[in-house]
Amino acid sequence: MGKLGKIIGNSIILSLLVLSSCQRVGGSMITRKMTKIHDNTETYDKELGARSLLPIGKSRIHYRPSTGWLGDAHPMYKDGVWYLYYLDLPFNTTNRIALSGVRQGLAISTDLVNWEELNPKIDNSNRAWWAIANVKKDNQIYSMFNDVVTNTGYGLAKSDDFVNFIDYGAVYPYSYVLGDEARDPTLFYDEKEDLYYFIYGVKNNSKIYDNAQGKLYYSTTNDFQSFSEPKLLYNPDNASVTECPELFKIGKKYYLVMTWGTDRVGTARYRVSDNITGPWIAPLIDTIQTTEFMAPNSRSNGKEQITFGWIPTYKNNEDGNTWQWGGDLAFPLKLIPRKDYSLKSELAIDVTKIRADQTYDFSKDKYDYVKGSGWYMSDKGFVYEENASYGEVWLEGNHNYFEMNIDVTFGQDNRGFGVSFRTGNHRFNGYEIFVDPVTNTMHLRYHFERRVSLITMPINIKPYTKMPFKLIVDGPIIEAYLNNEFAFSGRAHIPTTRNAIGLFSEYGSVKFENINVFDLKRIYQ
Template sequence: MKYRNIITIASVFFSLVSCSQDETYIGGSITGGESEITNIYPVPPRLWIGGADEPYYSAGYTGDIMPFFDNGKFHIYFLHDAQNKPAGKGFHDIHEFQSTDLAHFTYEGQMIPYGKTTEADFGVGTGSVVKVGNLYYFYYTGHNGIPEFLQSNARESVLCATSSDLKNWTKKSSFKITAPAGYYNFDFRDPHVFFNEQLNKYSMLVSTQTEPGRKAVILHFTTADPASGNWEVQAPIYTTTPQENYLMMECADIFKMGNYWYLFFSENWSGSKGTHYKMATSINGPWMTPQNDMIDGEYFYAGKTASNGNKRYVFGWGTRKTPETDLGNKDWAGNMVIHELTQNQDGTLGTQAPQAVKDYFTKKTTVEVDGTTGNTTVNASTYSLNSTTDKAIVTFKPIGKRAKIKAKLSLGNTAGSAGFVFHTNNSGSYAKIVFDAAKNAIIGYNSASQETTRIKFQFQTNTKYDVELITEGSMVVLYINGKAALTNRIYGREKYKWGLISEGQNSTVTNLQVTQPE
């Protein structure tokens, strides 16, 4: 992936300082400090960062995201997945983006470094931030699978760092929580901490498994005072059902919106990979599973939320592929993707693009027809595609790196599919995102016609659906009716033609518009 317009705007240094038994790490950058990133789906910029004794290149991908809103600003911490990982070095140190509107970002550099081969956080995992008084606590996962370390230590544990300014973090070397009796210390991660008003205590959710039995659970700990470091284990807040049989429920999050509580987690081993949610009228459950319990498809992972006090957003990463081609294999980490959460009358959740992202695209662009295939009719910005056995396709000229596509799309019958195609080369191969009336799903396919991602959606015939696609580089995120989102990865999209397609379906597209940033 290539990204431009990364502008250095300040100069701060990283330094590593010992302070009794704690380590203090000063965030910043050797060659420039903060960087403005003109990407709505950002990855770390290409800068040299780190301490003066051990700088390294920051180029990489955005992994699990840990958002925290404070004083009018989103502090978007994430696991940094470096492009180049030197042998013997740790991985997934915590870096930060900042934003006030979720369409423009600054890169703040590394916040919490990984540890040494002998330390519990040789690999760093997901966590969360909570403010207690004037101090911020960052609870995160320590991961070390080195055989010598495992001889006398758990593979995963909950660790903690503190800060008074959300930038200079001090690791608390005396703090560690490992899996209590009855739970599996090999998989014990992703602490999510919040103040539980019902208990008048702080709660911590941890993803783990029972031992024996290996059932996925979201374990619950409580403390009256995080400063004490004493957390008491409680009963799990949720255990996977025999029907689900999830292996792990990662990156848990819990919050209240309106009259409902929502429990988020991500699962990557079943037939429905991605970010799931449960809902209840009480923080103690019972937890109900909505008919569509997915926030997005499997190319949006590890979704965790933050609210600015007015709206709540879910932050995840859009999966990259290795090799980085349309037919590459799904890999860990990628670009950050953010959805605004909406709430339906029945309490279920929907998603839409953040308003600032919608407003980012202001320049109208002419939609130029490049060609047609099959039974198609083009009349101004209205396109009719009628297909029984043969495909009906209308293609348009390329629209470049960043563009927003808006349209109203209706389906004429309950069979077949219709949607959008994005060419991946000059020879005519294309990926597609279609509305499948028979499967009641929005489905993404690569250029080999292999399904890559889907989300449930109940379609009705002769109903106009408001569709919005936000594209940036290889990222294509589709929104429909402010109710659902489907994140896709399509390499080459910005260089080649795109269009509309109908297969075994009579579809109509009206009000087709393309806008780009000024």
């Protein structure tokens, strides 16, 4: 019969063959349907590529304003249309930290992929205005923001059409603020009490040796003229800045989201409570996404809570260099509660709207390069056997801008698996998305570079579970989605002339099935 293949899974298909005496603990089984594929590293004769001297072009499918970089985004939803208010930083800005010249931007969309830019206006030409804390009231949008003109308090603006705003001046004096530095605000409407919660962050600078002084406070109002005395909403105890806060409700639970770090604005984290004002509980994994999913804010369309974040550029377009303020809009995510009320992050767009031609189909296109002695091929994909050391298989084709989909299942013995891209080049092995089931983490790193991760985020996955995995490589922008639960954003700046896609196992059993790859449309390029 030859050497039998092995498949990892949690179901036994009796119609294929009955081998009850060969069943293994964990649900794996042996099947004669598998075909052994052999290591061809010694005979592989296709010409390798190289690092390209040309920069990677602008992203094709991720929105960026036509005249500047996109920053903190604040969505609203009305009559089937998304209104995305964002900070627009001109391309000619020399200081990406000081935000000199930042403007109020607005784009609308019905599908979260194709965005049309509008020109939002306010009736006061002297007003520096940002639609940050937004809420609907009496078919109008009420928007509160940091008043940097008079510097006397938080300002208020209103609009009937969500585009043209009327300035109502400062309505919440900074003298009310309990803290040294007033930061971003947000608004939450409590339908039961018919009451608006005005929430803002502060940074206390009184203790110069202690940089963890960021807190959130709130006041209530029903007319946006008089506000209750401020009270403490949440003290993280380890935040320097509590930026871009938001409060929303899904079902019976309240969710408080903010972006904080210990020495700079950092990862978006959230807390959960049964009450609007807490107490707030941290879930096991309290992050929405990676650190590169900046300043997320969400809105409900009446059915789902959708969050919007942005992916920053890096200084000199270099991996691992300093973040710059502003970048591109990340794909929006659905926030879906699990049974324990923690949040899943699921891609919110219809992916058919970003796809061009299909460039790989496992039923037609097989494999190119094979490394490792443990590979088998089924009628659905590739399988790597138990307790086998490193193995990798490259898909046929050259894939530059692409969306890739696979179903992946790993065994109890697996010590890591993933997808490599921009591989097949002299002196540069490309990048990889590495999933580590041992530490329950997900990484963007250079392929074969096991010491340093460019980006890391926590996950929670289990063996013998089929998980959908999607990878989108849109020029310098990388977005990955695992098991419809975990979303991962970042940048990979080094271009190559050979752009192979590889599937690999660091060690042990893993199965890659239902593999397909699509080229990306040119929406913004």
